[in-house]
Amino acid sequence: MDRTGDEYSVGNGGHDMGPLTAAAAIVGKKWHPRIVVELLRDGPLGFNDLKESVDGISDKVLSESLDDLQERDIVHRTVIDDKPVRVEYSLTEWGEELEQVVTAMDEWGTRYLDRTDESAE
Amino acid sequence: MDRTGDEYSVGNGGHDMGPLTAAAAIVGKKWHPRIVVELLRDGPLGFNDLKESVDGISDKVLSESLDDLQERDIVHRTVIDDKPVRVEYSLTEWGEELEQVVTAMDEWGTRYLDRTDESAE
DNA sequence: CTGTATCCTAAAGGATACTG
């Protein structure tokens, strides 16, 4: 099937689960892109290190976010059996490939926030 | 304090409104990327044409989405004073520049949904 | 044709306390 002109593959006819929606479900959560970015930058991180890096997220929300990201095959969880137990979170291949998306978002966001700088309000 | 690897400008210290969050606030809404994509593809569109294109969205949600996108300077609304009144929605420059983001999202999403292909349908 | 007005449900996120 040729997709001429359907570059975005959203011309679906009846259901609403296209690529864009799939990506939005991940990258649109408030903390998800932040988590992905930190894992891209600082490699595997433990729970608390990640929490420090993300800065502002609560235990509960980080925990839930990580669960969600694991279910979606974005993040991998490795238990390292020391005493006390350590855990390492890292990106799966799909997580790694999100770099292009979060980079595009970050670049756009930087320009956008800068546009006349209303932050001075 | 060295910020090695602060490429993503998210190492903020206290508030949580970085570029990523700004982008996520737009592109993470269920219908926003869809709307942007349709406007990128089919140029200015009227309310009902847009509704047809997006396919599945309700009046209320489309209306609210467009309000939000206008406030965020992504979409421009032009009233064309015919009888009956027509309205054209188009992208602002910031809306246009979102193309890189939605394209990255769509490409990633396509690969992702394809990874074992659960949507053979 | 271009929306508003209600009403309702589900999901996201935050605060705080507690546990293996």
Next chain:
DNA sequence: CAGTATCCTTTAGGATACAG
């Protein structure tokens, strides 16, 4: 160190009806 358990508030989104 790595989470759970509650409880609560806000927001997104859907259904349906009505209006300029």
